[in-house]
Amino acid sequence: MQYISHYCSPIGGILLAADDIGLTGVWFEGQKYFALSLDKEHEEKELPLFEKAKQWLDIYFSGKEPDFTLPLHFTGTAFQNEVWEILCTVPYGHTMTYGEIAKQVAAEKGLPHMSAQAVGGAVGRNKISIIVPCHRVVGTNGSLTGYAGGIHKKVKLLQLEKADMGSFFVPKSGTAL
Template sequence: MQYTSHYGSPIGNILLAADDIGLTGLWFEGQKYFALYLDKEHEEKEISLFEKVKHWLDIYFSGKEPDFTVPLHFTGTDFQNEVWKILCTIPYGQTMTYGEIAKQIAAKRGLPRMSAQAVGGAVGHNEISIIVPCHRVVGTNGSLTGYAGGIDKKIKLLQLEKADMESLFTPKKGTAL
């Protein structure tokens, strides 16, 4: 059974979802793929995990890096889960490119290369925004592209983390707009 709760962040309302294992979803209302894999049968209920998640988000939105983790339950494909685990290793306030993630997966699998576009698809379908920091992934050329929550939120999250934005730019057209 999945449970849901709501959180009002400074940059938009958020829907949280969890099951008995961990957090399964964190979506900005209206974002692309909003609650795509939320069980049809779910219950709005304040379970103890949501208290911990909301505390984590309170610290995060105060401009500080939370010093604890919350239990996560990835519900994607094996490939998506592999990408999402790499997202969790991107340090607060830093960025990584889709290509760098692709190289990590290729090396792990013993392949000569991996498609950065395939990685982009997995990043874009991340069900647990912010805590699984897909907003920290940028194009090789510094393009701020591919955030399901919208380019404006991606920029605000990176600014909140005091990421070096000097070499990053908003694309004129693309998936983030």
């Protein structure tokens, strides 16, 4: 059984989802893939985990790095879960490129290379936004593409973390906007 709760962030409403293992979803309302993995039968209920998640988000949106972790339950494919685990290692206020993640996945699998586009597909389907920081992934050329919550939210999250935005840009067009 999955449970849901709502959180009002400074940059938009957020839907939280969890099961008995951990958080299964943190989506900005209206984002791409919104609540895609949410069970049709779910219940709105305030769980202790939601209380902790909201505390984490309050700290985060105050411009500070939360000093505790939350139990997560990844429900993607093995490849997606592997990519999402790597996302959890990207430090607050820093970024990583899709290519760097692809190299890390390839090394872990003993492969000569891995497609950065495949990594981008997994990053884009991250169900636990912000807490699993997919907003910290950028293009090799500094392009700020590929955030399901919207590019403007990605920019605000990176600015909130005081990431060095000097070499980043929002592309004028493209499929990943």
